[in-house]
Amino acid sequence: MNILVCIKQVADTEARILLKSDKKSLEIENKYNMNFFDEFAVEEAIRIKSKIKDSQITVCTYGTKKAVEALRTAIAMGADRAFLLDNTGLDSDDPLIISKILANFAKQEGFDLIFCGRQAIDDENANIGAMIAELLGIPHVSAILKFDIIDEKKVRVESEIEGGKETLEVQLPALFTTQKGINEPRVPLITGVMKAMKASITVVDPSTFEGLSKELIDMTASKISVLTYETPKGRPAVKIVDGETPGEKVKSLIKILKEEAKAL
Amino acid sequence: MFKDIFVFIECKEGSIRKVSFELLSKAKEISEKSLSTVYAVIIGNDIVAAANQLKEFADKVIVVNNEKLKNYRWDIFTHVMEQLIKKYKPYAVFGASTITGKDIFPRLAAKFNGAIVSDAVGAVFDGESIKIKKPLFGGKIISWIVCKDDSTFFVTFRPNSFPVEKRSLNGELIDETVDVVGDPRISLISTDKSGSKKVDLQEADFIICGGRGMKGPENFQMLEEIAGVMEGRVGASRAVVDSKWRDYNDQIGKSGKTVSPKLYIGCGVSGALHHTMGMDTAKVIVAINKDPNALIFQYADYGIVDDIFTILPVLKEELIKIKQEV
Ligand SMILES: Cc1cc2nc3c(=O)[nH]c(=O)nc-3n(C[C@H](O)[C@H](O)[C@H](O)COP(=O)(O)OP(=O)(O)OC[C@H]3O[C@@H](n4cnc5c(N)ncnc54)[C@H](O)[C@@H]3O)c2cc1C
Numbered sequence: 001m002n003i004l005v006c007i008k009q010v011a012d013t014e015a016r017i018l019l020k021s022d023k024k025s026l027e028i029e030n031k032y033n034m035n036f037f038d039e040f041a042v043e044e045a046i047r048i049k050s051k052i053k054d055s056q057i058t059v060c061t062y063g064t065k066k067a068v069e070a071l072r073t074a075i076a077m078g079a080d081r082a083f084l085l086d087n088t089g090l091d092s093d094d095p096l097i098i099s100k101i102l103a104n105f106a107k108q109e110g111f112d113l114i115f116c117g118r119q120a121i122d123d124e125n126a127n128i129g130a131m132i133a134e135l136l137g138i139p140h141v142s143a144i145l146k147f148d149i150i151d152e153k154k155v156r157v158e159s160e161i162e163g164g165k166e167t168l169e170v171q172l173p174a175l176f177t178t179q180k181g182i183n184e185p186r187v188p189l190i191t192g193v194m195k196a197m198k199a200s201i202t203v204v205d206p207s208t209f210e211g212l213s214k215e216l217i218d219m220t221a222s223k224i225s226v227l228t229y230e231t232p233k234g235r236p237a238v239k240i241v242d243g244e245t246p247g248e249k250v251k252s253l254i255k256i257l258k259e260e261a262k263a264l
Numbered sequence: 265m266f267k268d269i270f271v272f273i274e275c276k277e278g279s280i281r282k283v284s285f286e287l288l289s290k291a292k293e294i295s296e297k298s299l300s301t302v303y304a305v306i307i308g309n310d311i312v313a314a315a316n317q318l319k320e321f322a323d324k325v326i327v328v329n330n331e332k333l334k335n336y337r338w339d340i341f342t343h344v345m346e347q348l349i350k351k352y353k354p355y356a357v358f359g360a361s362t363i364t365g366k367d368i369f370p371r372l373a374a375k376f377n378g379a380i381v382s383d384a385v386g387a388v389f390d391g392e393s394i395k396i397k398k399p400l401f402g403g404k405i406i407s408w409i410v411c412k413d414d415s416t417f418f419v420t421f422r423p424n425s426f427p428v429e430k431r432s433l434n435g436e437l438i439d440e441t442v443d444v445v446g447d448p449r450i451s452l453i454s455t456d457k458s459g460s461k462k463v464d465l466q467e468a469d470f471i472i473c474g475g476r477g478m479k480g481p482e483n484f485q486m487l488e489e490i491a492g493v494m495e496g497r498v499g500a501s502r503a504v505v506d507s508k509w510r511d512y513n514d515q516i517g518k519s520g521k522t523v524s525p526k527l528y529i530g531c532g533v534s535g536a537l538h539h540t541m542g543m544d545t546a547k548v549i550v551a552i553n554k555d556p557n558a559l560i561f562q563y564a565d566y567g568i569v570d571d572i573f574t575i576l577p578v579l580k581e582e583l584i585k586i587k588q589e590v
Contacts, residue, residue, distance in 0.1 A: 011401060013402060013518055013537055013538055013541065014537060015401075017401050017404050017405055019405070026405060036518070036519050037519075094379070095370065095373070095380055095382075096373060096374065096377065096378070096379065096380065099370075099374060119366075121402070121518055121519070122400060122401055123382075123383075123400055124382070124383045124399075124402075124522065125380075125382045125383065126366040126370070126382060126383075127369075127370040127373070127380055127382055128370075129370075130367060130370035130371050130374070131370045131371070131373065131374040131380075133371075134370070134371045134374035134375060135374050138449075139339070139447055139449045139450045140338070140371075141338075141450075142338075142363075142366065142367045143363065156453065160363060160513075161336060161363060161364075161455070162274075162276060162336070162362065162363050162364055162460070162464065163276065163457055163459045163460025163461075163462070163464070164455060164456045164457040164458055164459050164460055165455070165456045166452060166453075166454065166455040166456070167452075167453040167454045167455075168450055168451065168452055168453060169450070169451045169453055170449065170450050171449035171450070174449070180512055180515075180519055180520075181512045222412075223378065223379030223380075223411060223412045223414075223417070224379045224380075224381060224409050224410070224411050224412070225409065225410055225412075226407050226408065226409055227395065227408045227409065227410055228407070228408050229400075229405050229406065229407050229408075230405070230406040230407075230408070231404075231405065231406070232399070232403055232404070232405075232406050235544075235549075235563065235564075235565060236565070238551070238561045238562070238563075238564045238565065238566065238567045239565065239566050239567070240556075240561070240566075240567045240568070240569060241566055241567065241568050246570055246571075246574040246575050246578050247578050249568050249570060249575065250568070250575060250578040250579050250582050251582065253550065253566060253568060253579075254582045254583075254586065256566060257527070257548070257550070257566070258586070261527075261548045261565065261566070263526055263527040263547065263548040264527070264583075264586055
């Protein structure tokens with residue numbers, strides 16, 4: 001089984017993010033991780049490989065040179081090889097462009113199975129997986145909670161739907177986005193980390209892909225543009241509700257919620 | 265200017281989801297300024313009554329009523345929407361940032377080589393284009409985005425981002441017959457809709473959320489009762505979900521769901537950043553925690569410093585009283 005996992009390096013939730021004075025760019029504190037939902041994708045690929053011996057796991061990301069760190073994390077977990085689709089000089093975060101780049105990479109390499117995380121925790125978009133599948137013309141199931149191989153050509157998955165779950169059989173090649181609950185991502189062992197440090201990571205310029213050129217994927221090609229960034233309005237300081245007894249506290253809370261906050 | 269807006273309507277158990285009315289209200293506000301037409305697009309099975317309800321909110325209601333659309337299937341729904349967009353060529357398509365919306369919109373954007381903005385929380389029309397407001401990094405930053413309109417563009421909005429405004433329009437119903445075929449490479453084996461009776465967490469106006477301070481799964485019954493009184497939903501922190509006290513479906517936060525209810529009450533929730541990122545767009549936040557220094561008080565509008573187990577029974581009684589008054 002030839003498996004591709006697309007991952008993203010994202011700012012840590014705790015990272016400080018500052019608005020630059022032009023209000024059109026951001027300064028992100030240097031704290032990054034592999035996207036939370038992508039860990040499930042890498043883990044699932046590793047589990048398949050442990051069942052189907054001649055499998056190969058490729059991880060790739062479209063990002064800055066720094067994003068090799070996320071690729072190394074995936075290798076430390078157990079991925080076989082990694083590609084950085086280098087965004088230097090391209091710099092667009094338009095989901096359509098990113099999907100085109102990833103889909104082209106996937107097409108060029110040829111995979112039976114592609115995994116992505118359900119969504120990135122920085123932009124919360126949940127677009128890339130579905131868009132890659134659409135561009136490749138392969139089936140896709142979002143937010144899967146269970147994955148079983150039936151045979152070389154078919155898998156059975158369970159996915160989250162509104163108010164429940166559904167089970168589907170899908171013919172390969174296909175793409176799946178992973179969600180919390182599908183597995184418990186492993187913490188890399190020290191041997192894995194050592195291996196990952198030494199692993200060579202192929203850096204690719206996506207504008208060299210067949211069918212893509214710089215003009216098709218740079219900022220000018222972007223379908224979306226950010227006009228400005230703002231910081232959100234903070235809330236006023238909390239009002240602690242007084243009272244001697246629990247009953248008094250609740251009663252005054254209810255009064256405030258009704259009269260002041262109009263929330264009841 | 266004639267920049268038509270499509271609103272993709274979602275139904276749950278035959279009734280239109282509240283978020284769809286929110287989107288129609290916003291779309292109508294924009295269309296009044298841009299002199300355009302709002303189309304409510306409803307596809308499904310047995311949806312004639314629902315479609316009639318939409319007439320008051322939209323200028324036109326496109327209905328695709330077909331037995332094969334009984335259950336949501338990405339392949340079939342995308343194909344139906346694709347045909348409608350090809351025919352009507354709307355300027356923008358609005359949808360909800362729900363499981364279904366997040367599934368169908370990126371597929372459509374890829375098909376039409378169109379712009380997509382997901383998980384937005386606001387939109388304004390400035391006389392020329394629609395500016396879309398979208399939080400990034402769990403709400404630490406707000407961005408304002410415009411889309412190139414060289415092709416139809418697609419936007420999904422978080423539920424509870426806009427108020428519902430009835431317009432008393434009398435929209436024209438348009439029955440559309442289109443190809444309703446699925447992808448033969450995918451087949452449905454079974455569905456489990458055991459959770460479908462509940463209000464969707466993202467759509468709930470009232471959420472009472474339990475954290476590790478709830479001590480055990482059995483104590484969530486009290487929260488369920490309060491949620492029942494308020495016709496809302498029980499949420500949970502990750503610590504609770506990881507302890508298997510509640511299902512992951514209930515998890516609020518960075519790695520769970522993002523919610524914006526009218527009222528959120530956190531009970532024994534510490535207020536870790538990963539959690540508050542999922543709920544700080546709630547209109548009113550109340551925290552009940554025995555630790556006066558708990559982080560959640562930095563996010564809350566109102567707080568009670570006390571033991572939840574003495575507060576909750578009284579809270580329930582008081583809320584019942586309020587409901588009886590109404
Ligand atoms: C990558 C990542 C993603 C994450 N995603 C999420 C997420 O999506 N959602 C989420 O919630 N967390 C998430 N977390 C975890 C988060 O960081 C916190 O660990 C978690 O939110 C803590 O849950 P808690 O507040 O319920 O528990 P605790 O931190 O244990 O807090 C319990 C609180 O209850 C109070 N308390 C205890 N007993 C009582 C009592 N009798 N009466 C009143 N108060 C009482 C205590 O004072 C304390 O403040 C994530 C973490 C990581 C690393």
